[in-house]
Amino acid sequence: MIPTYSADMDPEQFRKYGYTLIDWIVEYFSHPERYNVLAQVRPGEIREALPPSPPDKPEAIEDVIDDLTRIITPGLTHWNHPGFFAYFGTTASGPGILADLLSSTFNTNAMLWRTGPAAVELEVVVLGWLRQLLRLPEGLFGIINDTASVSTLVAIAAAREALDLGIRERGMAGRPDLPQLRLYTSDQAHSSVEKGAIVLGIGRDGVCKIPVDSEFRMRADLLEKAILDDRAAGRKPFCIVATVGTTSTTSVDPVSAIADIAARYGLWLHVDGAYAGVSGMIPGMEWVLAGVEKADSLVVNPHKWLFVPFDLSVLYCRKPEILRRAFSVVPEYLRTTEEETAINFMDYGIQLGRRFRALKLWMVIRYFGAEGLRERLQDHIELGRKFKQWVEKDPEFELLAPVLFSVICFRHIPSPYSHTMDASTDRLNIHNEKLLDAVNATGEVFLSHTKVNGKYTIRMAIGNLRTTEVHVKRAWELLQEHGRRLAKESF
Numbered sequence: 001m002i003p004t005y006s007a008d009m010d011p012e013q014f015r016k017y018g019y020t021l022i023d024w025i026v027e028y029f030s031h032p033e034r035y036n037v038l039a040q041v042r043p044g045e046i047r048e049a050l051p052p053s054p055p056d057k058p059e060a061i062e063d064v065i066d067d068l069t070r071i072i073t074p075g076l077t078h079w080n081h082p083g084f085f086a087y088f089g090t091t092a093s094g095p096g097i098l099a100d101l102l103s104s105t106f107n108t109n110a111m112l113w114r115t116g117p118a119a120v121e122l123e124v125v126v127l128g129w130l131r132q133l134l135r136l137p138e139g140l141f142g143i144i145n146d147t148a149s150v151s152t153l154v155a156i157a158a159a160r161e162a163l164d165l166g167i168r169e170r171g172m173a174g175r176p177d178l179p180q181l182r183l184y185t186s187d188q189a190h191s192s193v194e195k196g197a198i199v200l201g202i203g204r205d206g207v208c209k210i211p212v213d214s215e216f217r218m219r220a221d222l223l224e225k226a227i228l229d230d231r232a233a234g235r236k237p238f239c240i241v242a243t244v245g246t247t248s249t250t251s252v253d254p255v256s257a258i259a260d261i262a263a264r265y266g267l268w269l270h271v272d273g274a275y276a277g278v279s280g281m282i283p284g285m286e287w288v289l290a291g292v293e294k295a296d297s298l299v300v301n302p303h304k305w306l307f308v309p310f311d312l313s314v315l316y317c318r319k320p321e322i323l324r325r326a327f328s329v330v331p332e333y334l335r336t337t338e339e340e341t342a343i344n345f346m347d348y349g350i351q352l353g354r355r356f357r358a359l360k361l362w363m364v365i366r367y368f369g370a371e372g373l374r375e376r377l378q379d380h381i382e383l384g385r386k387f388k389q390w391v392e393k394d395p396e397f398e399l400l401a402p403v404l405f406s407v408i409c410f411r412h413i414p415s416p417y418s419h420t421m422d423a424s425t426d427r428l429n430i431h432n433e434k435l436l437d438a439v440n441a442t443g444e445v446f447l448s449h450t451k452v453n454g455k456y457t458i459r460m461a462i463g464n465l466r467t468t469e470v471h472v473k474r475a476w477e478l479l480q481e482h483g484r485r486l487a488k489e490s491f
């Protein structure tokens, strides 16, 4: 049957359920205590609660909302919960959520300028705003990707293309005569760097992990030595990835010194500021992005610590013509007359289709204003400073890394050992793993871990707009309480 009416949901129904769901969202945010932050379900439990086959007949939206409330929501780990302190704190803020609703409404695809002129131009404008907020140089090209993993992959591809070795045409396999390509990053860098190297045929053997100093920063002297050793051995250094805010401890590599080395040996420098880069906008924290102006590319993730709902990662690049050389493939069906006068973002990355993500960054920046964003970041740093002081004051806890932003790395050392430190690392590792599990099992908070110098390390990552001092304090109480209890049981 050929429809003579809109085949979509009836507009009045849309209005009704739209209001219902907005109310649902407000209720959800008003009562975070109703949900465990870390989902307390076993693998397969949610799947079993859902019908294995799709419905033949239309179902009432009320029933769908009911299942959402009963089955899906309790089976989620709640990243927007004020007690979420794992990995890096993130926030889907109100303006960001509303913008996502609009983005779906337009369903625009910003692949070419003509397929979404306002979406493309808003992306250019809003990335210009973010660049100014971060005090980065004028003239930087910016593009929105889904994640930092993709932004970094794209940057490494550009670094490879900059070598002009014909790899784009012949592939790595078509150049068996090439020396081994080498990429340098610290042994604290995010796994996405290694993944990028794998995808691009550099291979894990092509990644040289440079040791760090006592504060987990890449050793620039060892970087230079590694480059010289590789050159002497006939390998081809081509790229350095420095990190501003490493995942484990949020350490900051000496970008300026690394940039000088990159310039000296003609290597591409990419800076991974996925988490901490945005804090460069805070007055007095210019040091965060110092030296980045000399880098070839930089990634920052507004979906991490700038209150934009997942996903939105920004890649800035000083050499967009190289990005374009690496990625532009224009078949006839995508040719347009504006190629010379407008940006077609599909030419600068992997994706053809691109969601209208700029809208949510625009809404978030306009709603909070630059001052509001800076204040909120500062508040998180202040909460982090308080938590750090509590850790430092309690003789049963040990701080394991400097606190530069709002992530605190620490472990519990039960009192008989807190002074003598004679409990073995293994024993303390098991104890701290149990402590983390116990605290997370309360459902009130969710923290994650890492290993620092072989020590099991609990990470407290503050970064959600709904988190207040009450939530941070509660996490601390739970850690103290369960630390003492478990110590009695096993020490």
Ligand SMILES: Cc1ncc(COP(=O)(O)O)c(C=O)c1O
Pocket: 087, 088, 146, 147, 148, 149, 150, 190, 192, 243, 245, 246, 247, 272, 273, 274, 275, 301, 313
């Ligand atoms: C320093 C750093 N870089 C990159 C990433 C990857 O981010 P994404 O999930 O956006 O790919 C992370 C994730 O936590 C990170 O901490």
